[in-house]
Amino acid sequence: MMMKRRETLKYLGLSIGSVITLPAWADSWRSTDLSNHTLQLSLENENLLAEMVETIIPTTDTAGAKTLGVPQFIQKIVKDCLDKPSQEIFQQGFGMLDEQMKKVYGKSFVDCSSQQRTEALQQIDKDKTNPINKFYGLVKGLTIQGYLSSEYVMVNHYGYKMIPDKFEACASANG
DSSP: OOOOHHHHHHHHHHHHHHHHHHHHHHHSSGGGGGGSSSOOOOOHHHHHHHHHHHHHHOOSSSTTTTTTHHHHHHHHHHHSSSSSSHHHHHHHHHHHHHHHHHHHHSOTTTTOHHHHHHHHHHHHHHOTTSHHHHHHHHHHHHHHHHHHHHHHHHHHOOOSSOOOOOOOOOOOOOO
């Protein structure tokens, strides 16, 4: 069955249009675009969240969670995807964490050393009866999810290519 010239031109035009708009579409998946669509946290809580994710996945020879914009990812997920009780746990957790840090170390989470932060989060993770545990579990899970699905990790560690290379089919009939 032969394709008509008009149909051919229509499909060619659609293909070219798709290729031209692809970079604009792909560009919207960066962490910089999340900043306009996140929860409205106080500056203090934003800093606390940033330091929490950096404590969970710190910058080493690879980028850390804070560098990759994971705090904005977490805020976006909490705002758009979690139910009200989970959002309340998230909002209340900042105050509870800072209160506990002040009892133990005499200063807020942000002002503590990285060693003190790590020890505190490990202790919270172990103590399942601590009410902060739900908050920490939520932040930890979303940190890991955000980090592993970031463009940096997908491209540099998993070898993800948005537009794959040429497909090489099996030439043998037996596989």
